[in-house]
Amino acid sequence: xxxxxxxxxxxxxxxxxxxxxxxxxxxxxxxxxxxxxxxxxxxxxxxxxxxxxxxxxxxxxxxxxxxxxxxxxxxxxxxxxxxxxxxxxxxxxxxxxxxxxxxxxxxxxxxxxxxxxxxxxxxxxxxxxxxxxxxxxxxxxxxxxxxxxxxxxxxxxxxxxxxxxxxxxxxxxxxxxxxxxxxxxxxxxxxxxxxxxxxxxxxxxxxxxxxxxxxxxxxxxxxxxxxxxxxxxxxxxxxxxxxxxxxxxxxxxxxxxxxxxxxxxxxxxxxxxxxxxxxxxxxxxxxxxxxxxxxxxxxxxxxxxxxxxxxxxxxxxxxxxxxxxxxxxxxxxxxxxxxxxxxxxxxxxxxxxxx
Amino acid sequence: xxxxxxxxxxxxxxxxxxxxxxxxxxxxxxxxxxxxxxxxxxxxxxxxxxxxxxxxxxxxxxxxxxxxxxxxxxxxxxxxxxxxxxxxxxxxxxxxxxxxxxxxxxxxxxxxxxxxxxxxxxxxxxxxxxxxxxxxxxxxxxxxxxxxxxxxxxxxxxxxxxxxxxxxxxxxxxxxxxxxxxxxxxxxxxxxxxxxxxxxxxxxxxxxxxxxxxxxxxxxxxxxxxxxxxxxxxxxxxxxxxxxxxxxxxxxxxxxxxxxxxxxxxxxxxxxxxxxxxxxxxxxxxxxxxxxxxxxxxxxxxxxxxxxxxxxxxxxxxxxxxxxxxxxxxxxxxxxxxxxxxxxxxxxxxxxxxxxxxxxxxxxxxxxxxxxxxxxxxxxxxxxxxxxxxxxxxxxxxxxxxxxxxxxxxxxxxxxxxxxxxxxxxxxxxxxxxxxxxxxxxxxxxxxxxxxxxxxxxxxxxxxxxxxxxxxxxxxxxxxxxxxxxxxxxxxxxxxxxxxxxxxxxxxxxxxxxxxxxxxxxxxxxxxxxxxxxxxxxxxxxxxxxxxxxxxxxxxxxxxxx
Numbered sequence: 001x002x003x004x005x006x007x008x009x010x011x012x013x014x015x016x017x018x019x020x021x022x023x024x025x026x027x028x029x030x031x032x033x034x035x036x037x038x039x040x041x042x043x044x045x046x047x048x049x050x051x052x053x054x055x056x057x058x059x060x061x062x063x064x065x066x067x068x069x070x071x072x073x074x075x076x077x078x079x080x081x082x083x084x085x086x087x088x089x090x091x092x093x094x095x096x097x098x099x100x101x102x103x104x105x106x107x108x109x110x111x112x113x114x115x116x117x118x119x120x121x122x123x124x125x126x127x128x129x130x131x132x133x134x135x136x137x138x139x140x141x142x143x144x145x146x147x148x149x150x151x152x153x154x155x156x157x158x159x160x161x162x163x164x165x166x167x168x169x170x171x172x173x174x175x176x177x178x179x180x181x182x183x184x185x186x187x188x189x190x191x192x193x194x195x196x197x198x199x200x201x202x203x204x205x206x207x208x209x210x211x212x213x214x215x216x217x218x219x220x221x222x223x224x225x226x227x228x229x230x231x232x233x234x235x236x237x238x239x240x241x242x243x244x245x246x247x248x249x250x251x252x253x254x255x256x257x258x259x260x261x262x263x264x265x266x267x268x269x270x271x272x273x274x275x276x277x278x279x280x281x282x283x284x285x286x287x288x289x290x291x292x293x294x295x296x297x298x299x300x301x302x303x304x305x306x307x308x309x310x311x312x313x314x315x316x317x318x319x320x321x322x323x324x325x326x327x328x329x330x331x332x333x334x335x336x337x338x339x340x341x342x343x344x345x346x347x348x349x350x351x352x353x354x355x
Numbered sequence: 356x357x358x359x360x361x362x363x364x365x366x367x368x369x370x371x372x373x374x375x376x377x378x379x380x381x382x383x384x385x386x387x388x389x390x391x392x393x394x395x396x397x398x399x400x401x402x403x404x405x406x407x408x409x410x411x412x413x414x415x416x417x418x419x420x421x422x423x424x425x426x427x428x429x430x431x432x433x434x435x436x437x438x439x440x441x442x443x444x445x446x447x448x449x450x451x452x453x454x455x456x457x458x459x460x461x462x463x464x465x466x467x468x469x470x471x472x473x474x475x476x477x478x479x480x481x482x483x484x485x486x487x488x489x490x491x492x493x494x495x496x497x498x499x500x501x502x503x504x505x506x507x508x509x510x511x512x513x514x515x516x517x518x519x520x521x522x523x524x525x526x527x528x529x530x531x532x533x534x535x536x537x538x539x540x541x542x543x544x545x546x547x548x549x550x551x552x553x554x555x556x557x558x559x560x561x562x563x564x565x566x567x568x569x570x571x572x573x574x575x576x577x578x579x580x581x582x583x584x585x586x587x588x589x590x591x592x593x594x595x596x597x598x599x600x601x602x603x604x605x606x607x608x609x610x611x612x613x614x615x616x617x618x619x620x621x622x623x624x625x626x627x628x629x630x631x632x633x634x635x636x637x638x639x640x641x642x643x644x645x646x647x648x649x650x651x652x653x654x655x656x657x658x659x660x661x662x663x664x665x666x667x668x669x670x671x672x673x674x675x676x677x678x679x680x681x682x683x684x685x686x687x688x689x690x691x692x693x694x695x696x697x698x699x700x701x702x703x704x705x706x707x708x709x710x711x712x713x714x715x716x717x718x719x720x721x722x723x724x725x726x727x728x729x730x731x732x733x734x735x736x737x738x739x740x741x742x743x744x745x746x747x748x749x750x751x752x753x754x755x756x757x758x759x760x761x762x763x764x765x766x767x768x769x770x771x772x773x774x775x776x777x778x779x780x781x782x783x784x785x786x787x788x789x790x791x792x793x794x795x796x797x798x799x800x801x802x803x804x805x806x807x808x809x810x811x812x813x814x815x816x817x818x819x820x821x822x823x824x825x826x827x828x829x830x831x832x833x834x835x836x837x838x839x840x841x842x843x844x845x846x847x848x849x850x851x852x853x854x855x856x857x858x859x860x861x862x863x864x865x866x867x868x869x870x871x872x873x874x875x876x877x878x879x880x881x882x883x884x885x886x887x888x889x890x891x892x893x894x895x896x897x898x899x900x901x902x903x904x905x906x907x908x909x910x911x912x913x914x915x916x917x
Contacts, residue, residue: 053532073535080536086529090551099547100537151537 002029003064010059021211034198037208079153085144087132094128100151118146156188245271258319265349276352281322283348287341294341382758390603403600420584424569431512443523465510466573468666481683515560522556558623566616570751573851606754613749674884692881703869714786715843722798756856777859790843801835834908845897
């Protein structure tokens with residue numbers, strides 16, 4: 001029932017500015033897929049292209065195997081929830097939700113039935129006769145969703161749907177969105193600049209930057225095995241140590257520009273092409289300076305207490321490294337100025353060839 | 356308590372309140388009073404209104420005023436709608452022309468060009484002479500009420516254009532896109548989404564046009580159309596006398612209709628603050644015109660432009676023409692009319708400069724003071740100053756003039772034996788009251804932009820309240836205040852209706868009165884037109900300056916933020 005979306009070699013420019021560069025993606029039927037990237041990366045443009053509000057100069061957009069490049073927006077059967085919800089202020093909630101059904105010239109009873117069902121689904125049936133400006137942000141968001149779902153679209157497009165909500169509501173809404181998507185088994189694309197949102201909801205994420213897809217994959221896979229520095233740093237914090245593969249005490253190792261010596265990861269690939277190692281702050285382990293397990297030692301420069309974790313900034317040789325520790329576990333917190341020993345499991349190091 | 360803490364504020368408040376009471380509230384109440392009071396018994400009565408509606412002339416005048424105002428709205432809409440459509444839907448170079456059309460009614464009030472329009476479009480005017488000669492028919496553009504409708508609508512359509520364009524531009528693109536996304540397009544989309552969203556702006560503009568036309572005295576008088584309400588009121592008061600209740604009844608009707616039009620506008624706007632624009636998205640999607648569309652669009656814009664400029668063209672021709680009668684163009688050209696007005700009646704211009712600058716000065720002082728009291732003080736009744744000052748919008752100049760004549764009847768000017776009501780100072784005050792709402796708005800928005808924190812910083816660094824106002828607040832407001840001054844000045848310079856009521860001697864009369872007097876006779880048209888050109892020049896310079904000032908202060912402000 002649910003449909004597949006394919007983007008093949010999409011190229012899109014505004015005048016002379018190329019905003020989408022050779023993008024190819026396949027979104028599987030029923031998948032919750034996220035376009036993730038900083039503002040201006042082209043993620044919204046790509047979404048609007050699927051909805052029919054942008055025209056690409058090259059490439060094909062396929063929905064359910066059918067090329068839709070030349071279909072106007074109103075014939076695409078693609079439901080979109082706009083960032084500002086785009087509820088029409090001159091219509092009641094009921095009229096807003098009924099709009100798409102009226103455009104389809106459905107019989108009155110069916111329209112009423114489906115509007116009620118859609119509002120029921122988002123829990124706002126009691127608000128049907130109100131105007132959009134009488135509703136809170138979260139309620140407006142639900143109405144926008146109900147309005148889109150009422151037409152039973154083949155695809156659901158969400159353009160930063162949570163960005164106008166406060167933090168608590170955002171968490172609640174994203175869980176609701178996901179539950180709804182699973183229930184309807186509806187192919188969904190979600191545009192966001194917030195990695196947490198993408199991670200928590202999506203089956204797969206496409207990370208975009210500068211109009212190019214940097215990497216596609218499941219959230220954990222992207223986090224663990226970023227293909228490049230942009231992805232590594234955009235998804236969570238990362239320590240990036242630039243340098244090259246060399247030899248320390250007769251064994252191969254990685255020597256950084258700052259003089260730091262690190263063990264080599266297992267899946268190194270071609271050692272000559274490695275230009276940096278990347279690892280997560282929580283994978284760096286703290287021990288006593290004189291502990292034999294210590295690979296190197298450093299001085300705590302900064303300590304930030306973030307609640308569940310404590311983040312240290314540690315100077316090692318002339319590198320600065322981040323270290324995250326769960327608060328209240330293990331060693332007593334270190335203070336700035338203190339010297340500590342550090343170690344890391346080679347399996348947690350990720351080589352980069354294109355730093 | 357607050358009185359004890361801020362004696363200065365309270366004093367200022369009461370001074371302004373006294374001024375507004377004396378020169379706005381009491382005169383208007385006086386007019387209502389006379390209209391509802393029996394001349395003989397002095398008791399409350401509706402008999403004056405009954406008399407009014409018993410007279411066939413008044414019934415006809417009432418009907419005509421209503422008809423002319425409604426038709427002007429209709430014709431003005433017919434001009435404004437295509438223009439608004441072009442600018443908001445297409446990438447259209449002509450948009451620049453269309454936008455500058457918005458200033459036309461500010462630059463030249465309709466009565467100034469009315470006679471010139473008669474010569475261009477009248478029964479024996481240029482256009483009809485040409486039509487008759489080449490096509491064998493004529494169009495009664497200027498016949499009777501048609502003339503008033505024609506002149507008013509080409510002057511006032513920009514009010515609709517500006518308001519409508521503003522609300523069209525305020526529609527976020529996503530409003531339209533979400534409708535497309537749900538399967539709507541074309542005319543249906545326009546009818547169901549775009550049109551209703553633009554409606555409040557249209558109604559606001561249309562009611563403004565209605566109000567302006569309904570109240571206007573000068574244009575019908577100059578076109579010699581007397582069977583309308585405002586001319587009837589003027590003629591009754593000036594011929595029968597100040598005691599005749601009919602003038603007051605008409606004044607009450609004018610005020611009531613003004614209030615009605617303003618009420619309609621506020622209804623249209625209430626709860627419809629469709630401020631929809633979110634992030635950089637911007638207004639509706641525009642597309643490029645196809646070549647044939649471009650041809651049609653330019654043709655329409657050009658035609659409207661010609662129409663809008665025709666009063667200016669006509670006035671120019673008239674002011675330089677020797678004799679212009681039964682011919683397409685004047686027989687010859689001369690600068691004699693200009694020489695005449697500068698030689699023989701320079702007082703019109705000098706008086707105008709004096710009155711308008713005094714009135715504008717008064718306006719910005721009052722405007723700044725009221726804005727400051729409303730936004731910064733905590734006096735309990737402060738909002739009333741704002742309400743009362745803004746209520747002047749609903750008082751036509753004619754009504755204010757009648758009110759002054761009545762209220763100050765029998766009072767002589769201080770240390771003199773002339774009647775107070777027709778003293779030129781009263782005219783200045785009337786002009787100031789008439790323009791106060793606009794000046795107040797300018798001052799209000801200027802003060803709004805001065806953050807309280809900037810003043811607090813001044814006080815924190817040791818400047819007293821007064822010193823802070825003088826050194827921080829006023830300089831930051833300067834741009835807005837100056838713009839308010841120039842606008843007040845420019846519009847006060849061409850106010851006619853209050854002037855007609857209050858001027859008693861020609862030596863005290865301003866430009867607008869001079870134009871009116873000259874235009875009465877065929878021989879005076881040339882000099883009248885020359886005076887008109889001077890007026891246009893003054894107003895155009897003023898309008899241009901105020902725009903420059905606003906632009907400049909806006910630029911400086913945006914610079915400050917960086």
